Amino acid sequence: MPEVDEIEQRPVTQARAGDSVAWDALFRRFQLPLYVYVVELVRDEQAALDIVQESFIAAVRHVGGLREDAKFGGWLFGIAHQKCVQCWRKWREVLFDEIPESADDFGDSPDDLLIRREQEAEFMHLLNQLPRPRRSVLLLHFVEDFSVEEIASITETPPGTVKSRLHYAKKSLRKLLEENHENPA
Amino acid sequence: MKTPRELLLARHQAATPKLDALRRGVVAGLDPANGRACPGFVARLLTLLWRGLVFPCRRTWTALVAVWVLLVIINVAQREGSSPGPAKSPASVEIMMTYPNQEKILNELLADRSQPMEADRPKTFTPKPRSETSGLTAV
DSSP states (O other): OOOOOHHHHHHHHHHHTTOHHHHHHHHHHHHHHHHHHHHHHHOOHHHHHHHHHHHHHHHHHHGGGOOOGGGHHHHHHHHHHHHHHHHHHHTTOOOOOOOOSOOOOOOOOGGGSOBOGGGHHHHHHHHHHSOHHHHHHHHHHHHHOOOHHHHHHHHTOOHHHHHHHHHHHHHHHHHHHHHHHHSOO | OBOHHHHHHHHTGGGHHHHHHHHHHHHHTBOTTTSSBOOOHHHHHHHHHIIIIITTOHHHHHHHHHHHHHHHHHHHHHHHHHSSSOOOOHHHHHHHHHHHHHHHHHHHHHHHHHSOOGGGSOOOOOOOOOHHHHHHHHO
Protein backbone atom coordinates (compact mmCIF):
# COMPACT_ATOMS: atom_id res chain seq x y z
CA MET A 1 0.00 0.00 0.00
CA PRO A 2 1.28 3.47 -0.68
CA GLU A 3 1.99 5.00 2.65
CA VAL A 4 -0.42 7.59 3.92
CA ASP A 5 0.73 10.81 2.34
CA GLU A 6 1.57 13.92 4.25
CA ILE A 7 -1.93 15.34 4.00
CA GLU A 8 -3.35 12.12 5.38
CA GLN A 9 -0.68 11.84 8.05
CA ARG A 10 -1.58 15.15 9.54
CA PRO A 11 -4.98 13.97 10.84
CA VAL A 12 -3.26 10.99 12.47
CA THR A 13 -0.95 13.29 14.38
CA GLN A 14 -3.86 15.52 15.35
CA ALA A 15 -6.00 12.53 16.24
CA ARG A 16 -3.31 11.34 18.63
CA ALA A 17 -3.61 14.73 20.29
CA GLY A 18 -7.36 14.20 20.67
CA ASP A 19 -8.76 16.22 17.79
CA SER A 20 -12.23 14.89 16.98
CA VAL A 21 -12.23 16.67 13.61
CA ALA A 22 -9.09 14.74 12.69
CA TRP A 23 -10.74 11.49 13.72
CA ASP A 24 -13.72 12.34 11.58
CA ALA A 25 -11.48 12.98 8.57
CA LEU A 26 -9.62 9.71 9.10
CA PHE A 27 -12.75 7.65 9.47
CA ARG A 28 -14.33 9.29 6.44
CA ARG A 29 -11.26 8.42 4.38
CA PHE A 30 -11.33 4.73 5.36
CA GLN A 31 -14.97 3.97 6.10
CA LEU A 32 -16.02 2.69 2.68
CA PRO A 33 -12.89 0.66 1.82
CA LEU A 34 -12.96 -0.84 5.29
CA TYR A 35 -16.64 -1.67 4.98
CA VAL A 36 -16.09 -3.24 1.54
CA TYR A 37 -13.31 -5.40 2.92
CA VAL A 38 -15.34 -6.53 5.92
CA VAL A 39 -18.65 -7.08 4.17
CA GLU A 40 -17.03 -9.10 1.40
CA LEU A 41 -15.47 -11.29 4.06
CA VAL A 42 -18.32 -11.80 6.47
CA ARG A 43 -21.12 -11.42 3.87
CA ASP A 44 -23.48 -9.93 6.38
CA GLU A 45 -24.31 -6.25 6.16
CA GLN A 46 -25.21 -5.74 9.81
CA ALA A 47 -22.24 -7.71 11.07
CA ALA A 48 -19.98 -5.69 8.76
CA LEU A 49 -21.36 -2.40 10.08
CA ASP A 50 -20.85 -3.60 13.64
CA ILE A 51 -17.28 -4.59 12.88
CA VAL A 52 -16.52 -1.24 11.26
CA GLN A 53 -17.94 0.58 14.27
CA GLU A 54 -16.01 -1.58 16.73
CA SER A 55 -12.86 -1.03 14.69
CA PHE A 56 -13.29 2.74 14.86
CA ILE A 57 -13.82 2.63 18.60
CA ALA A 58 -10.81 0.36 19.06
CA ALA A 59 -8.72 2.70 16.92
CA VAL A 60 -9.60 5.64 19.15
CA ARG A 61 -8.79 3.67 22.27
CA HIS A 62 -5.54 2.14 21.10
CA VAL A 63 -4.08 4.78 18.83
CA GLY A 64 -1.27 5.08 21.35
CA GLY A 65 -0.07 1.67 20.18
CA LEU A 66 0.32 2.82 16.57
CA ARG A 67 4.05 3.18 15.93
CA GLU A 68 4.06 5.03 12.63
CA ASP A 69 1.42 7.51 11.55
CA ALA A 70 2.02 6.56 7.94
CA LYS A 71 0.74 3.06 8.59
CA PHE A 72 -2.58 4.09 10.06
CA GLY A 73 -4.55 2.46 7.21
CA GLY A 74 -2.91 -0.94 7.56
CA TRP A 75 -3.24 -0.75 11.32
CA LEU A 76 -6.96 0.03 11.07
CA PHE A 77 -7.52 -2.80 8.57
CA GLY A 78 -5.60 -5.10 10.93
CA ILE A 79 -8.03 -4.28 13.74
CA ALA A 80 -10.98 -4.98 11.44
CA HIS A 81 -9.40 -8.20 10.23
CA GLN A 82 -9.02 -9.45 13.80
CA LYS A 83 -12.66 -8.70 14.43
CA CYS A 84 -13.60 -10.63 11.28
CA VAL A 85 -11.58 -13.58 12.57
CA GLN A 86 -13.42 -13.38 15.89
CA CYS A 87 -16.67 -13.27 13.96
CA TRP A 88 -15.73 -16.36 11.98
CA ARG A 89 -14.72 -18.18 15.13
CA LYS A 90 -18.05 -17.31 16.58
CA TRP A 91 -19.70 -18.83 13.57
CA ARG A 92 -17.50 -21.91 13.95
CA GLU A 93 -16.30 -21.92 10.43
CA VAL A 94 -12.96 -22.98 9.06
CA LEU A 95 -10.58 -20.06 8.88
CA PHE A 96 -7.55 -21.05 6.97
CA ASP A 97 -6.62 -23.20 4.08
CA GLU A 98 -2.95 -23.96 3.76
CA ILE A 99 -1.39 -23.27 0.42
CA PRO A 100 2.21 -24.16 -0.43
CA GLU A 101 4.36 -21.06 -0.60
CA SER A 102 5.52 -21.28 -4.16
CA ALA A 103 4.33 -18.37 -6.18
CA ASP A 104 6.49 -15.32 -6.51
CA ASP A 105 5.03 -13.50 -9.46
CA PHE A 106 3.23 -10.99 -7.30
CA GLY A 107 3.79 -7.55 -8.54
CA ASP A 108 0.88 -6.64 -10.74
CA SER A 109 -0.88 -3.49 -9.84
CA PRO A 110 -4.51 -4.07 -8.87
CA ASP A 111 -5.45 -1.63 -11.60
CA ASP A 112 -3.89 -3.89 -14.25
CA LEU A 113 -6.93 -6.07 -14.01
CA LEU A 114 -9.75 -4.34 -15.79
CA ILE A 115 -13.25 -5.65 -15.74
CA ARG A 116 -15.77 -4.99 -18.44
CA ARG A 117 -19.31 -4.19 -17.49
CA GLU A 118 -20.62 -7.55 -18.66
CA GLN A 119 -17.97 -9.29 -16.55
CA GLU A 120 -18.76 -7.52 -13.31
CA ALA A 121 -21.30 -10.04 -12.09
CA GLU A 122 -18.97 -12.91 -12.95
CA PHE A 123 -16.13 -11.18 -11.18
CA MET A 124 -18.12 -10.74 -8.00
CA HIS A 125 -19.38 -14.29 -8.24
CA LEU A 126 -15.86 -15.66 -8.54
CA LEU A 127 -14.62 -13.43 -5.77
CA ASN A 128 -17.30 -14.84 -3.52
CA GLN A 129 -16.34 -18.37 -4.53
CA LEU A 130 -12.79 -17.96 -3.28
CA PRO A 131 -11.87 -19.37 0.13
CA ARG A 132 -11.81 -16.71 2.78
CA PRO A 133 -8.03 -16.43 3.19
CA ARG A 134 -7.57 -15.87 -0.56
CA ARG A 135 -10.51 -13.50 -0.68
CA SER A 136 -9.07 -11.58 2.23
CA VAL A 137 -5.68 -10.95 0.61
CA LEU A 138 -7.26 -10.18 -2.74
CA LEU A 139 -9.61 -7.63 -1.21
CA LEU A 140 -6.80 -5.96 0.68
CA HIS A 141 -4.83 -5.82 -2.53
CA PHE A 142 -7.70 -4.48 -4.60
CA VAL A 143 -9.34 -2.10 -2.17
CA GLU A 144 -6.34 -0.35 -0.65
CA ASP A 145 -3.45 -1.68 -2.74
CA PHE A 146 -1.66 -2.88 0.38
CA SER A 147 1.81 -4.36 -0.09
CA VAL A 148 2.53 -8.01 0.65
CA GLU A 149 4.20 -6.98 3.90
CA GLU A 150 1.21 -4.88 4.86
CA ILE A 151 -1.22 -7.69 4.07
CA ALA A 152 0.97 -10.11 6.00
CA SER A 153 0.89 -7.77 8.96
CA ILE A 154 -2.87 -7.23 8.76
CA THR A 155 -3.74 -10.91 8.42
CA GLU A 156 -0.90 -12.12 10.69
CA THR A 157 0.28 -14.48 7.98
CA PRO A 158 3.81 -15.07 6.63
CA PRO A 159 4.55 -12.95 3.53
CA GLY A 160 5.18 -16.09 1.47
CA THR A 161 1.71 -17.37 2.22
CA VAL A 162 0.24 -14.00 1.27
CA LYS A 163 2.10 -14.10 -2.06
CA SER A 164 0.88 -17.60 -2.70
CA ARG A 165 -2.73 -16.83 -1.90
CA LEU A 166 -2.65 -13.70 -3.98
CA HIS A 167 -1.10 -15.54 -6.88
CA TYR A 168 -3.68 -18.29 -6.96
CA ALA A 169 -6.57 -15.90 -6.46
CA LYS A 170 -5.47 -13.64 -9.30
CA LYS A 171 -4.74 -16.61 -11.51
CA SER A 172 -8.27 -17.87 -11.00
CA LEU A 173 -9.71 -14.47 -11.76
CA ARG A 174 -7.63 -14.00 -14.89
CA LYS A 175 -8.58 -17.42 -16.13
CA LEU A 176 -12.23 -16.66 -15.77
CA LEU A 177 -11.96 -13.27 -17.41
CA GLU A 178 -9.95 -14.66 -20.32
CA GLU A 179 -12.46 -17.46 -20.82
CA ASN A 180 -15.25 -14.97 -20.89
CA HIS A 181 -13.32 -12.76 -23.24
CA GLU A 182 -12.64 -15.59 -25.69
CA ASN A 183 -16.13 -17.01 -25.49
CA PRO A 184 -18.46 -14.10 -24.93
CA ALA A 185 -21.92 -15.31 -24.13
CA MET B 1 -14.03 -0.70 -17.85
CA LYS B 2 -13.47 -0.58 -14.13
CA THR B 3 -10.68 -1.56 -11.82
CA PRO B 4 -11.58 -4.08 -9.11
CA ARG B 5 -11.35 -1.27 -6.57
CA GLU B 6 -13.81 0.90 -8.46
CA LEU B 7 -16.12 -2.02 -8.93
CA LEU B 8 -16.05 -3.02 -5.26
CA LEU B 9 -16.50 0.51 -3.97
CA ALA B 10 -19.33 1.18 -6.40
CA ARG B 11 -21.01 -2.03 -5.41
CA HIS B 12 -21.19 -0.97 -1.76
CA GLN B 13 -21.64 2.76 -2.28
CA ALA B 14 -25.20 2.45 -1.00
CA ALA B 15 -23.88 1.78 2.50
CA THR B 16 -22.34 5.26 2.71
CA PRO B 17 -25.24 6.92 4.57
CA LYS B 18 -25.13 4.19 7.22
CA LEU B 19 -21.38 4.53 7.47
CA ASP B 20 -21.70 8.30 7.81
CA ALA B 21 -24.16 7.88 10.66
CA LEU B 22 -21.94 5.29 12.28
CA ARG B 23 -18.88 7.54 11.96
CA ARG B 24 -20.72 10.53 13.42
CA GLY B 25 -21.82 8.39 16.34
CA VAL B 26 -18.29 7.28 17.11
CA VAL B 27 -16.89 10.81 16.77
CA ALA B 28 -19.70 12.22 18.93
CA GLY B 29 -18.74 9.72 21.62
CA LEU B 30 -15.25 11.14 21.82
CA ASP B 31 -14.27 13.09 24.85
CA PRO B 32 -13.58 16.61 23.51
CA ALA B 33 -10.84 17.05 26.11
CA ASN B 34 -8.57 14.27 24.96
CA GLY B 35 -10.21 12.51 22.05
CA ARG B 36 -10.79 9.31 23.96
CA ALA B 37 -14.05 7.44 24.00
CA CYS B 38 -16.14 9.17 26.65
CA PRO B 39 -17.39 6.91 29.45
CA GLY B 40 -20.09 7.89 31.91
CA PHE B 41 -19.31 10.62 34.40
CA VAL B 42 -19.43 8.38 37.46
CA ALA B 43 -17.29 5.73 35.83
CA ARG B 44 -14.78 8.36 34.82
CA LEU B 45 -14.74 9.85 38.30
CA LEU B 46 -14.22 6.44 39.89
CA THR B 47 -11.46 5.66 37.43
CA LEU B 48 -9.76 8.95 38.20
CA LEU B 49 -10.02 8.34 41.94
CA TRP B 50 -8.71 4.84 41.55
CA ARG B 51 -5.79 5.89 39.40
CA GLY B 52 -5.00 9.03 41.35
CA LEU B 53 -5.54 8.05 44.94
CA VAL B 54 -5.76 4.33 45.48
CA PHE B 55 -3.66 2.49 42.98
CA PRO B 56 -0.31 4.31 43.32
CA CYS B 57 -0.48 4.89 47.09
CA ARG B 58 1.18 2.28 49.26
CA ARG B 59 -0.31 3.73 52.43
CA THR B 60 -3.81 3.23 51.07
CA TRP B 61 -3.10 -0.38 50.26
CA THR B 62 -1.52 -0.88 53.72
CA ALA B 63 -4.56 0.65 55.39
CA LEU B 64 -6.89 -1.55 53.37
CA VAL B 65 -4.89 -4.65 54.32
CA ALA B 66 -4.92 -3.62 58.00
CA VAL B 67 -8.68 -3.12 57.96
CA TRP B 68 -9.15 -6.44 56.26
CA VAL B 69 -6.97 -8.27 58.80
CA LEU B 70 -8.84 -6.55 61.64
CA LEU B 71 -12.16 -7.69 60.23
CA VAL B 72 -10.89 -11.24 59.95
CA ILE B 73 -9.67 -11.21 63.56
CA ILE B 74 -12.99 -9.85 64.84
CA ASN B 75 -14.88 -12.43 62.87
CA VAL B 76 -12.74 -15.29 64.20
CA ALA B 77 -13.01 -14.00 67.78
CA GLN B 78 -16.80 -13.84 67.56
CA ARG B 79 -16.96 -17.37 66.26
CA GLU B 80 -14.76 -18.68 69.07
CA GLY B 81 -16.85 -16.90 71.72
CA SER B 82 -20.09 -18.31 70.50
CA SER B 83 -19.05 -21.80 69.49
CA PRO B 84 -18.94 -23.77 72.91
CA GLY B 85 -22.64 -23.70 73.65
CA PRO B 86 -25.89 -22.17 72.75
CA ALA B 87 -26.11 -18.46 73.14
CA LYS B 88 -27.55 -17.20 76.42
CA SER B 89 -30.47 -15.04 75.76
CA PRO B 90 -32.63 -13.17 78.29
CA ALA B 91 -35.46 -15.57 77.61
CA SER B 92 -33.37 -18.60 78.56
CA VAL B 93 -32.34 -16.94 81.85
CA GLU B 94 -35.98 -16.39 82.75
CA ILE B 95 -36.75 -19.97 81.98
CA MET B 96 -33.90 -21.07 84.21
CA MET B 97 -35.22 -18.88 87.01
CA THR B 98 -38.70 -20.33 86.77
CA TYR B 99 -37.38 -23.84 86.78
CA PRO B 100 -37.04 -24.17 90.61
CA ASN B 101 -40.59 -22.97 91.07
CA GLN B 102 -41.88 -25.47 88.62
CA GLU B 103 -39.84 -28.19 90.27
CA LYS B 104 -41.27 -27.28 93.62
CA ILE B 105 -44.81 -27.47 92.31
CA LEU B 106 -44.08 -30.78 90.71
CA ASN B 107 -42.68 -32.18 93.94
CA GLU B 108 -45.75 -31.08 95.79
CA LEU B 109 -47.96 -32.73 93.27
CA LEU B 110 -45.95 -35.92 93.44
CA ALA B 111 -45.96 -35.87 97.24
CA ASP B 112 -49.74 -35.55 97.31
CA ARG B 113 -50.03 -38.50 94.99
CA SER B 114 -47.89 -40.73 97.26
CA GLN B 115 -50.14 -40.02 100.23
CA PRO B 116 -53.72 -40.49 99.15
CA MET B 117 -56.12 -37.81 100.13
CA GLU B 118 -58.86 -38.29 102.73
CA ALA B 119 -61.57 -38.72 100.20
CA ASP B 120 -59.65 -41.35 98.37
CA ARG B 121 -58.74 -43.52 101.33
CA PRO B 122 -60.35 -46.96 101.26
CA LYS B 123 -62.89 -47.50 103.98
CA THR B 124 -62.06 -50.17 106.52
CA PHE B 125 -64.58 -52.97 106.21
CA THR B 126 -65.57 -54.87 109.38
CA PRO B 127 -68.16 -57.55 108.65
CA LYS B 128 -71.14 -57.61 110.97
CA PRO B 129 -72.99 -60.79 112.00
CA ARG B 130 -76.02 -61.45 109.88
CA SER B 131 -79.37 -61.22 111.61
CA GLU B 132 -80.42 -64.83 110.89
CA THR B 133 -77.24 -66.22 112.23
CA SER B 134 -77.63 -64.12 115.26
CA GLY B 135 -81.30 -65.33 115.70
CA LEU B 136 -80.35 -68.97 115.51
CA THR B 137 -77.79 -68.55 118.05
CA ALA B 138 -80.35 -66.91 120.22
CA VAL B 139 -82.66 -69.94 119.86
